[in-house]
Amino acid sequence: MVSNPSPLVTVRDLKKYYHAGGLFGRSAPPVRAVDGVSFEVARSETLALVGESGCGKSSVGRTLLRLQEPTSGTASFDGVDIFALDRSALREMRRRMQIIFQDPYSSLNPRMTVGAAIAEGIEIHRLAPRKEIPQRVGSLLEEVGLDRSYASRYPHEFSGGQRQRIGIARALAVQPAFLVCDEPVSALDVSVQAQVLNLLGDLQQQRGLSYLFIAHDLAVVRQIAHRIAVMYLGRIVEEGPTDRLLSSPRHPYTVALLSAVPEPDPGTRRSRIVLSGDLPSPSNPPPGCPFHTRCFHPAKNERCRTEIPLLRPVGGTLAACHYAESTPQPAQVEVA
Amino acid sequence: MTSALASVKAAWRNPRGRIGAILLLVVSVAAIVGPWMLPDPLAQPDILGGSLPPGPGHPFGTDQLSRDVLSRVVSGARISLSVALLAVGLSATIGAAVGMVSGYWGGLVDAGLMRIVDGALAIPRLFILLLVLAVWEQVPLPALIFLIGATGWFATSRLVRAEVLRLREEGYVRAAEAMGARRRHVLFRHLLPNTMGPLLVAATLGVGDVILLEAGLSFLGLGVQPPTPSWGSMVLDSREVLVSAPWAGIFPGLAIVLTVLSANLFGDALRDAVDPRSI
Amino acid sequence: MSRVLEIEDLRISFPAARDTRVYPVDGVSFGLERGETLALVGESGCGKSLTSLALLQLVPSPGRIEPGSRITLGNDDVLALKGEALRRIRGRRIGMIFQDPMTSLNPVFTVGDQIVEGILAHFKMPRGKARERALHLLQEVGIPDPGERLQAYPHQLSGGMRQRVMIAIALAAEPEILVADEPTTALDVTVQAQILEVLDRLRTSRGMAVLLITHDLGIVAGRADRVAVMYAGQIIEETSTARLFANPSHPYTQGLFASVPRITGPLKRLTPIGGSVPAPSAWPSGCRFRPRCPKAFDKSELEPPLLPVEPDHRMRCWLAENG
Numbered sequence: 001m002v003s004n005p006s007p008l009v010t011v012r013d014l015k016k017y018y019h020a021g022g023l024f025g026r027s028a029p030p031v032r033a034v035d036g037v038s039f040e041v042a043r044s045e046t047l048a049l050v051g052e053s054g055c056g057k058s059s060v061g062r063t064l065l066r067l068q069e070p071t072s073g074t075a076s077f078d079g080v081d082i083f084a085l086d087r088s089a090l091r092e093m094r095r096r097m098q099i100i101f102q103d104p105y106s107s108l109n110p111r112m113t114v115g116a117a118i119a120e121g122i123e124i125h126r127l128a129p130r131k132e133i134p135q136r137v138g139s140l141l142e143e144v145g146l147d148r149s150y151a152s153r154y155p156h157e158f159s160g161g162q163r164q165r166i167g168i169a170r171a172l173a174v175q176p177a178f179l180v181c182d183e184p185v186s187a188l189d190v191s192v193q194a195q196v197l198n199l200l201g202d203l204q205q206q207r208g209l210s211y212l213f214i215a216h217d218l219a220v221v222r223q224i225a226h227r228i229a230v231m232y233l234g235r236i237v238e239e240g241p242t243d244r245l246l247s248s249p250r251h252p253y254t255v256a257l258l259s260a261v262p263e264p265d266p267g268t269r270r271s272r273i274v275l276s277g278d279l280p281s282p283s284n285p286p287p288g289c290p291f292h293t294r295c296f297h298p299a300k301n302e303r304c305r306t307e308i309p310l311l312r313p314v315g316g317t318l319a320a321c322h323y324a325e326s327t328p329q330p331a332q333v334e335v336a
Numbered sequence: 337m338t339s340a341l342a343s344v345k346a347a348w349r350n351p352r353g354r355i356g357a358i359l360l361l362v363v364s365v366a367a368i369v370g371p372w373m374l375p376d377p378l379a380q381p382d383i384l385g386g387s388l389p390p391g392p393g394h395p396f397g398t399d400q401l402s403r404d405v406l407s408r409v410v411s412g413a414r415i416s417l418s419v420a421l422l423a424v425g426l427s428a429t430i431g432a433a434v435g436m437v438s439g440y441w442g443g444l445v446d447a448g449l450m451r452i453v454d455g456a457l458a459i460p461r462l463f464i465l466l467l468v469l470a471v472w473e474q475v476p477l478p479a480l481i482f483l484i485g486a487t488g489w490f491a492t493s494r495l496v497r498a499e500v501l502r503l504r505e506e507g508y509v510r511a512a513e514a515m516g517a518r519r520r521h522v523l524f525r526h527l528l529p530n531t532m533g534p535l536l537v538a539a540t541l542g543v544g545d546v547i548l549l550e551a552g553l554s555f556l557g558l559g560v561q562p563p564t565p566s567w568g569s570m571v572l573d574s575r576e577v578l579v580s581a582p583w584a585g586i587f588p589g590l591a592i593v594l595t596v597l598s599a600n601l602f603g604d605a606l607r608d609a610v611d612p613r614s615i
Numbered sequence: 616m617s618r619v620l621e622i623e624d625l626r627i628s629f630p631a632a633r634d635t636r637v638y639p640v641d642g643v644s645f646g647l648e649r650g651e652t653l654a655l656v657g658e659s660g661c662g663k664s665l666t667s668l669a670l671l672q673l674v675p676s677p678g679r680i681e682p683g684s685r686i687t688l689g690n691d692d693v694l695a696l697k698g699e700a701l702r703r704i705r706g707r708r709i710g711m712i713f714q715d716p717m718t719s720l721n722p723v724f725t726v727g728d729q730i731v732e733g734i735l736a737h738f739k740m741p742r743g744k745a746r747e748r749a750l751h752l753l754q755e756v757g758i759p760d761p762g763e764r765l766q767a768y769p770h771q772l773s774g775g776m777r778q779r780v781m782i783a784i785a786l787a788a789e790p791e792i793l794v795a796d797e798p799t800t801a802l803d804v805t806v807q808a809q810i811l812e813v814l815d816r817l818r819t820s821r822g823m824a825v826l827l828i829t830h831d832l833g834i835v836a837g838r839a840d841r842v843a844v845m846y847a848g849q850i851i852e853e854t855s856t857a858r859l860f861a862n863p864s865h866p867y868t869q870g871l872f873a874s875v876p877r878i879t880g881p882l883k884r885l886t887p888i889g890g891s892v893p894a895p896s897a898w899p900s901g902c903r904f905r906p907r908c909p910k911a912f913d914k915s916e917l918e919p920p921l922l923p924v925e926p927d928h929r930m931r932c933w934l935a936e937n938g
Contacts, residue, residue: 052803053774065514094516107507111529117508120525121515159891167511174515189658190830194874194887201884216803219876223885246878260808261878262833266860274812275805277759278773 007040014073016063031283033059035234046211048225055231057214061180098171102183104163108155115151121174140169161192178210233290240317250319252297259330299323340532346609353605359598370410377407387581399584400577412565420546426485428539435496453490461487469558499531533610544599551592620647626681637895641848652825654839660892661845663828667794707737710790714797716777720769727765733787752783775806796828847903854928865930866908
């Protein structure tokens with residue numbers, strides 16, 4: 001894997017641990033939500049961060065934008081060290097790195113009109129004189145496929161899909177280069193989901209945006225991501241170009257994840273790999289490879305229990321598995 | 337702000353709330369307009385004549401100093417309502433400010449402020465007021481209002497703080513932070529408007545509390561000082577003639593009960609209306 | 616194959632502005648055979664959840680089931696039952712599991728207590744025996760260390776475990792029919808696979824019929840024998856799963872298929888259905904899908920009945936007449 005010539009966002013060994021318990025809680029082990037994550041996002045590119053609940057993907061997004069402070073690691077945007085910025089420089093940076101949230105119902109202030117919500121960023125960063133703002137808000141609404149007249153209405157008058165579009169318009173108002181999309185379509189119905197995905201894709205082409213797309217649905221991610229990084233227990237276990245990762249995954253967890261996705265086609269049945277056991281607790285991750293307690297790889301042995309595998313190139317992707325070369329591929333079985 | 341109006345409208349639609357609101361309006365209008373239309377409450381035209389029962393010319397009768405009870409009750413309304421509104425206004429402002437700062441800043445600031453509040457709540461308000469007022473003879477009205485207001489913000493601050501803690505996690509607050517908003521902006525644009533609901537409820541119920549408190553203090557001679565009329569001191573004065581001229585004490589007493597009741601009714605209806613619904 | 620459940624012309628109404636009523640479920644009919652899984656598919660607002668609640672007369676007030684609706688369980692008219700008779704079918708003949716296992720379990724009682732409660736509500740037996748039954752149920756739903764889990768509280772279990780407990784409670788009364796309302800929506804994909812596996816296994820071993828309510832076409836493909844697609848309070852297409860996927864006929868169904876992202880197959884731009892789902896207070900006149908339908912024509916102004924497309928395949932669309 002040749003690393004991108006000038007990536008827009010670079011993250012190295014990011015860690016975010018949550019400490020439970022206050023003054024007297026030192027004895028409780030911290031929750032290792034993010035446990036050493038590194039990746040890059042190029043300009044006009046979408047990197048998807050995929051995983052199930054508890055894998056730490058949302059924490060990565062929030063920590064990257066410093067909505068939470070990282071425990072350790074570095075992150076840079078366009079060459080600038082994000083974690084070293086002081087408050088006013090950070091505020092300036094906030095204009096260029098924005099976020100879209102999962103829940104369309106709580107991400108808009110119910111007491112503010114839609115127009116005021118979209119204009120808020122413009123006002124905070126003084127990007128336009130007061131007189132021009134309604135014009136800007138109007139064109140942003142149109143850009144996301146909504147009517148200009150919606151600016152004077154309140155969030156509760158809109159459906160989930162429409163509110164999500166309003167959230168996108170708000171993020172775009174400050175003309176960012178990079179957008180963290182935190183499960184933006186998970187709470188939406190299937191057909192609305194498709195509308196929003198198409199919108200995000202179109203905006204990327206028109207504005208040259210980069211996305212960190214956080215999701216748990218691989219099928220959704222396939223529609224919009226150039227590259228996918230799969231997370232498990234706070235670490236990236238596999239990363240690679242979308243089609244390569246989906247057609248020949250090298251990490252057993254990726255294989256299991258793929259086989260669990262229900263495919264809307266009764267004619268094809270993939271041999272389903274059903275993982276045994278439960279997800280280990282992030283405050284007490286297993287020693288060695290985090291996945292070994294549920295791993296079905298025939299070559300699994302003592303080394304997996306003691307040595308943490310590092311991401312290394314195997315086939316067309318990077319995989320964190322000692323035996324990635326021989327990972328069993330899910331068989332595609334045609335059922336007559 | 338528009339939803340505060342919506343809550344008031346909803347409270348109006350509630351039958352109990354409407355009764356409370358109407359009564360409050362009646363008392364307020366009487367307090368504002370009444371003194372111009374009624375004889376001077378301080379006038380003592382016939383000192384030696386003694387008190388007259390309610391009848392023509394004196395709908396509430398006169399007291400032992402031949403002062404018209406109705407005029408006195410209405411002037412007393414002015415005083416009691418002003419004291420209540422100003423004191424509650426002061427409490428609400430301080431309480432909201434402390435609650436917001438505490439809830440949003442967190443950390444040591446929050447810990448420090450809340451420990452002060454905890455300590456203050458442990459001491460009964462009445463006790464503090466009695467202590468201060470017993471020593472301070474002839475307390476001027478503004479000082480009384482300030483004292484009542486300054487001892488009444490503690491519970492409100494906890495209430496506002498709880499709201500802020502909840503709101504802090506809401507998506508739109510995080511969105512504003514992600515947008516690069518300054519703390520002050522988030523406080524006034526997003527947090528304060530959304531705490532107005534519970535704050536309004538607490539304030540309305542607080543009005544009833546303060547009226548009772550002031551009446552009680554005045555009854556003990558420690559509150560509003562004569563000759564300024566106050567319902568509490570009117571009840572105090574009527575003790576001497578309780579048997580011979582009961583109306584001198586009944587009407588101010590009724591006024592207290594009615595006003596407090598209506599404030600509570602309206603406050604309850606407001607609380608029902610403010611419950612988060614259409615989010 | 617015997618028919619265990621028959622629903623005829625179910626209509627549910629809710630009061631709306633100015634003394635009118637709206638009908639979020641507006642004339643739904645279908646049947647369930649013994650041992651079969653029927654999937655009720657649709658997006659939010661189509662009325663599928665309300666339909667399932669009606670089976671147990673659990674429609675929340677102020678909603679009510681309109682007269683003229685019939686729900687027949689075996690030989691019994693469910694809607695005519697009240698009081699004790701109604702209680703006896705709830706759980707015992709029709710069991711139900713809901714979407715969110717956390718809110719459906721009481722946080723202050725242990726898992727064991729809740730299962731035992733379910734058993735004792737329908738069977739008379741000593742408590743000790745009920746606990747044994749509970750243990751077997753936990754094993755049957757695939758919970759490891761069932762003995763220990765009996766003592767656990769809901770918050771100590773993961774989402775997947777809690778959903779299995781829900782299934783165990785529902786099974787405790789040995790119902791003929793299990794209604795599963797979006798049982799895996801709140802769960803991760805790998806856990807979802809586990810739960811669906813459990814449901815399948817139990818269905819075959821106990822001969823239960825399952826009414827599966829979902830919006831996920833992938834789950835339908837893997838697990839359902841028959842499908843009924845709902846839109847705006849009505850069933851708009853009904854057939855076997857194989858036929859639905861081979862020949863989706865109603866324009867709404869076709870629109871759904873075109874807007875679902877897939878893992879395999881060629882990568883295409885998704886074509887979402889234009890417009891948005893109408894609210895019950897604003898059902899369009901004539902064919903309810905008409906405002907969003909790319910194939911609408913003049914006859915669409917008339918409300919279509921269910922018309923045959925091919926044997927055992929009906930849809931609510933005038934296009935069926937063109938063959």
